[in-house]
Amino acid sequence: MPQPEVDPGRARSGVGATNAGSTPPDPATVEKLRATIGSLSTATLRQLDADLPWYRGLRPDERSALGLVAQKGIASFVNWYQKPVSPAWVLSDVFGTAPTELTRSISLQKALQLIRVVVQVVEDQVPFLAPAPDQGPLREAVLRYSREVAFAAADVYARAAETRGSWDTRLEALVVDAILRGESSDALRSRIAAVGWKSQARITVMVGSTPRDPDAGLLNELRRITGRLAEDVLVGIQGERLILVLGGVREPEKAYPRISELFGAGAVVFGPEASSLVTASSSAQAAFAGLTAARAWPDAPRPVSSEDLWPERVISGDATARGALVRSIYRPLLAASNGLEQTLSSYLELGHSLEATSRSLFVHANTVRYRLRRVSDLTGWDPLVPREAYVLQTALVVGRLTPAEAGADPVRHSGSPAASTTSPRTTAAAKARPSTAGRPGSL
Template sequence: MTRDNTPLCIGGSRVDARLRARVPALTRRVVDRLRAELPVYAALPPEEVAGDIADIVQRSLRLFADVLQRRGPARDEELVRQRESAAQRAEEGVPLDAILSAYQIGTAMGWEEISAGARPTDLADVQEVLTHLFVLQRQLVSAVSAAYLEARQLLDVQEHAPRHALLAALLAGEPLEQIARRTGLRPAPRYVALTLHVAPHPDEHSPGSRARIAARRKIRRLQTALNGFAGEPALTALDAAGGTALLPVPEEPAWAALCGLIGRTERAVGAAVTAAAASAAPDGLPAAVAQTADIVELVRRTDRPPGLYRLADVLLDYQLSRPSEALAGLAGLLQPLDGRPELLHTLETYLARDLDRRGAAAALHVHPNTVDYRIRRIARLTGLTPTIPADARRLSAALVARRTLRA
């Protein structure tokens, strides 16, 4: 009621009474429009649309009429059925945006029904009705979203727990039959083991909550990109810096396909990705994951560019990084250069550019003659000449051994 106890009226009729009288017919029109405009509702069973969906539409329209009659917001207990329906839609996999769109369509059609025939003299009542409409819409969106997300979170926990258990069992090397009994899931015939390192997104350097939001968004996008490769969820243990993923595959995929996956992943997360991959049957996964983790660490330690790597790409470095009596001897070849960081840096740059003195000079921002001078000093101190291919190979191996020992 308004302040003088007269009802809210538009076009000469009480808005609450007019809306209540039109609820049955309006409900049918709203439901028809939902099925016409929102494909997810068209795909629901007809009896569900005619039952639960129509019931929620009708309840929400009657609630709107109650709000207009008493000129006050909806009470918490009046939103119980909307919450229950949102949770049910979450279990069915109906997207939240479709549910909120449905409420918006119903609200708009209710407003069209009661505002038809409005006259200039109705301005005050029209404004008040709109105020109540906006408050109710905010309450509905808040209640429905909270119930949906709570239900979705519980479902995610239930769905992810067996997959996390399967991942842990595979990495521990448990027998396949034991894994199936304990997790209720049967391992795929083959997996691509991935170890990933993801650089920070620029937004992760922002102050406050923005950095945390950016990190969570990056993890979600990373998970989505990995899930899309095999057409089913990957087994993952991920954080904002990367982690481990097992991609179920029927057979070993082409290397180009895996490289394409990493490229798409980089674009999705908006940050550089360094990864290593190896394909293995379930019983070979512990060794495969250990190997890919070593490869990623080695790639990052040797300042290689981001991208996807396999053992063949780092054979020499990988072999030299294994413990052996020769490792210390190789590293010792560079001992004369201790305390001369400019010579070590020049050697690394010169070898990385395939003995190209001009390319090395450009990378070091020095004159080519300076590179020549430093190379001669390296040769005098170590007894190995970087310009000679055989000596260059020994020096390259010595650098790898030195980095390995110092790491």
Template sequence: MAETTGRRVPKHHGLSAKTLRSLDHASGRLASASVAVMERRLVWFGRLPADQRASVLLITQAGAAGFVDWLRDSKEALKLTTEAFRDAPAELSRYISLRQAVSMVRLAIEQFEEQLPEFAASEAERAALIEGILRYGREIAFAAANSYAAAAEARGAWDARLEALVVDGIVRGDAEEAVLSRAAALGWDPASAATVIVGNPPSEDPPTVVFEVRSRAARVGRPVLLSVQGSRLVIVIGGPTEGGVKERETLSRMSAVFADGPVVAGPTVPSLAEAHHSAAEALSGLRAVVGWPGAPRPVRSDDLLPERALSGDPEAERLLVELVARPLEEAGPALQRTVETYLESGGVLERCAQTLFVHPNTVRYRLRKAAELTGRNPTEPRDAFVLRAALTVGRLARGRGLW
């Protein structure tokens, strides 16, 4: 097989060397004509800055030159196409979407298809050129799609790493500014309320975990940040602070993404800047929840205060004093003594009344008052345990001079 200009004579397209040289010389004109059509027919293209339109022109010129190389050796078609457009999609994807890039390719191919026949020396060459540009356009479309997909995967991987950094910063209590700036880069509203929920990951495959969590969050209608940290999955759930049934339903539905085992939710805090407090309490609860075999799923960290205090969590001790022991003491000795006596009597109302020398209705009234003050009903077994633990912790704290 002879060679004239250092390139192979075409074997498969039936084009003469003269036609190929003419196409070489006209590649710049074809590219300029294609860009001109884009400016007329694509409204968004005309709004691009001049430097970006110039970049599109250079990319189109590279594509036109690549078409001639493709015609010379169709066996190297995919390689040549990929090389010609290797840098183009990476640059385009910064300011042009995949849908817009496909529109540009379509217009460029249409323009080439209109002008290529004038370079053909015969009807056979005309048909070969038309067929060639259609096949080349297909290769370009696939190359662009693959490059945009690769760029999207790279951005997704970067977002996942950034998200993991944000969640890790929340767990470790990093500088507030660093966490908020990274979260803002992920589209998180820093002023949004946040609740941290922790448990076992549903899979050892990180992409599977991400897919399941985001799918569930989409159904719940809440933004989330997540990170798998060893054997635990940490999820930050965003959204307005809600109470009652709605909040319990949201947490219950999100807990379904965790594997078997306990799931603990920290308190809802007003903003992401305070999410560390929610994370710290949720993780403390996860360590202590083994002490309550019948704990619901999910369980709030505030409902695990006795187990957390027994495991050595000073914050749990403080909360037991602040939320339970102190309100009972400040309400007066009669109320506190009634609760203590009722608990010591094994929850027998009449025995408590006899011990205190009061009417059973008086005991009932005082117990209701204690429930209003602390949110813990002494007649409920679990709440009775919390009250007993709080009163014990309060006495110990007073004995150490901490209260």
């Protein structure tokens, strides 16, 4: 059976690359189209103003840019109808330099509404532009052309979204890096505003290892999950380290364990809460110091607070942890009455024995219990819990080795706690720790 003949030009350019018929368009119809470009453009702008309320609400410069796109679309249709070519021309010929303005002014849905109005205006004019035999091919050409323009518009918006996504990712990485370096400048504040950060309280930094073999959707997955648990999040990946800057975390005792599942193997450490994103560098530094020292505590919970790692951080040479132990534990104990520091020291040195401590101090065992309870209330660390007793013992050692004149607060031997005494911990780790009530040996 003989095969139907195929137009070589149609075969080369593909579907949608030729006009409606296999025969060239009527030159008279083409000339009439060219002569009516101005009137078609005017009719299109009137129709846009009548049918699209959002178009009427645009600024004059925005309406001008969209009107120019519509006029270019009509003029390009005439050229395409006369000499069909590959649809790749649509991006440059119709939209030209407009993609940036187009995507900023209207959404993709509105852009398609605009295209629909333009096509409708041209299609309504078909009976006046071509004789009856040519109206069918011309109308089909309008439909094919509108399809190519619609696909081109979708491509414009997709490219713009990719560009914005890449820029947002780079800007986010710059903000995270500035936080880690402790930068505090107007440039950082403008970048924070640019990434859309809104939280002004309960800001913490969580660090750990990057998941093994991360895929391209890792960042989106991180943002999707953390977005349910916190008001704001910034994600940074630096080699094998994954950094999350969290703002406005809801129910930290539940959220932190869930977020830690997003990290790779190994320890996950979160720093103390900061009051703003600009001051979050201290939380980041504490978290990284804790991540380095976490190897010394194999049974550490996941995640673990950087404050719970104070002893390991001191041993690894972290001066910040040393100062924190002195300020928050050692000096408040010295400033307190009733010999709390002496009672705690004896209790720790005598193997955590209440009876031995009471004999050593010549007081009743109930007095020892009362004083140890006061230590817990004052510092936030319970001497009856082995791990917390280790933190307290480290604080005593570090405090005794710290010169009194090295930034000492005027709280020693005052007979009562001074105003500058640090209050017990209020971090998420302390809140999440189970109560000691009911444990063997609890006060």
